[in-house]
Amino acid sequence: MLKNLLRSAKANMSIYESNDDDEYGLLAEFSNPATLMHAAEATHKAGYKHFDTHSPFPIHGMDKAMGLSNSRVGYICLLGGITGLALATWLQWWTGSIDYPLNISGKPFFAIEPSVPVMFELTVLLSAYAAVIGMLAFNGLPRPYNPLFYSKNFARASDDAFFLFVATSDEKFDKEKTTAMMKELGSLRIEMIKDQGSVNVGNGHHDDDAVQLIEEIETVA
Amino acid sequence: MADIKSNSFLFWLGDPLRATKDEATESYRFTGGSAWWVVPLVVGAVLLLASFAGGFADHKQFFFSYLVAWSFCLSITLGALFFVVVQHLTHARWSVVVRRLAEALIWAFPFLAVLGIPIILGMHDLYHWTHEELLDPTDSHYDPLIAGKVPYLNTPFFIGRLVLYFLVWTFISHRLYTLSIKQDINPDASIRGKQYKISAIGLVLFAVTTAFAAFDILMSLDPHWFSTIFGIYFFAGSFVSALALMIFSNALIQKRGGMLEGIVTTEHYHDLGKLMFGMTVFWAYIAFSQYMLIWYGGIPEETIWYRHRLEHGWEYHSAVLLVAHFIIPFIILLPRGNKRFLPLLTFMSVWMLIMHWFDLHWLAMPILDLAQNGHAGFHWLDFTTWIGLFMAYFGLFMYRLSRHSLVPKNDAHLGASLRFTNS
Incomplete structure (x- = not known):
């Protein structure tokens, strides 16, 4: 009971628990704010709750697209x-x-x-x-450790990339189905991020072992 | 450039420009009939005539009531002028769709100048410092304090200052009003720069003239007393009431007239509400700053002003002012949802307009009671002059709106304003 309460409180702060295989969630990259917003809207409509978006700048209307209520x-x-x-x-x-x-x-x-x-x-x-x-x-901050940091690609969230993250802890989460949905929504690159919080990863940054590339679409230059 | 000057002088008071409504985009047109402005104008005229008749019975009361009513309309107009000027200076995007309302409000200055004539005629009843015997050292009524203020407080200079204020305000508002409507029929890119320029000059002139107008028109009712913050106090109330009238009239033409549907949205009302909330707090801040310094100083010449407002029933007015002009609006307008709920926001805008009048009444009327050993309360003339003058003012406001596009359709930021959201 208390554990569940804590879990949902943490999920509200975008801190999710990984599943038994240490899988934290799917990180899908999108090419621009519009596709990310569209993807967030579709993810919300599909009934997902444990998901988050990451972009280099605030995107107007994103909270509405994600189905977030007014800030408390x-x-x-x-x-x-x-x-x-x-x-x-x-x-x-x-x-x-x-x-x-x-x-x-x-x-x-x-x-x-x-x-x-x-x-x-x-x-x-x-x-x-x-x-x-x-x-x-x-916001669950400050948060020095976030499994998403394992992904080298994720550093671009503060530069030129737009990410949607779906946690495995979501009730609706299914590795195949969620991957298929992200693909359909036009994701350029989908990674499965593993939570290796117990593993010593040096400076806590990129660790290729924790990142499993599922899908990558060659972008046309 | 197309000529948009109106030719009749009488109509110039109502609107200096020819009607440009036919050139307006369909969805921006005023679709209501002439009843929208004729009815308030007639109601206003009837009430004012009744007040004039009542003035023969009690001219001192009439002049005080009229002064409060006239200051009420003047302060709304000044608040609207400040709104327009600030929107131009900050290159505001959100406000473009509601700016025309404020632009229509500011052309009330010539009309108010004409309606200011009764104030000049009633100066002897209104302003104690106009009494000659106070200045004569041999007279038993000699008042050295007032005699010392003669270089500033004398009738010719007072009238001269009022004329100067109105010339300045009319000049700025004429410029802003015509430029904006010219832009409707001729999208000349240079207009924006001109609006910016007149706003920059206008803001400075506005600040000085508004402060001194408040000193002259309201503060000098009690010539012994002075407060340097008084001009800002008057300005704060002015801006609140201008925003309140903008919210109210916008809601009125939208909900009763079916105009601007989908153009002025909850987002714009929310922003107007936020400004109204902020300025209500600002009013309280200024009102308290004035009160606290006088309380702390404890100098009799200064505290006497509050003394008059804390006895003979005025203590209830003071309490109502604190509760209803600040605490209640603060609590109601604080939550985001309330500002986005139009019926409540419209109700609060009417509330603030009434409270602003109550505030001006509280500033002026204790002086009359003091002279007549009266008691706090309201005279029927307070209401007839107030409603009458405001109705006439509102009728002409609607008249101007009905003749032009309701939205400055060629403004560079119109698109951004239409798309505006509070995210």
């Missing part, structure tokens, strides 16, 4: 803001009228007026922190 960071941010507001109100009251009451030109020890700037600043500060931390948490 806002709620974390709101919680941070409320905490900041409460903390600042307490700070102003406790320091001003309990811990060290000082008479400053006859002003009350605690009043809302001079406290508002502090309340405002702490609200903003903590909601900003909450937003950044919440964003990182929902």
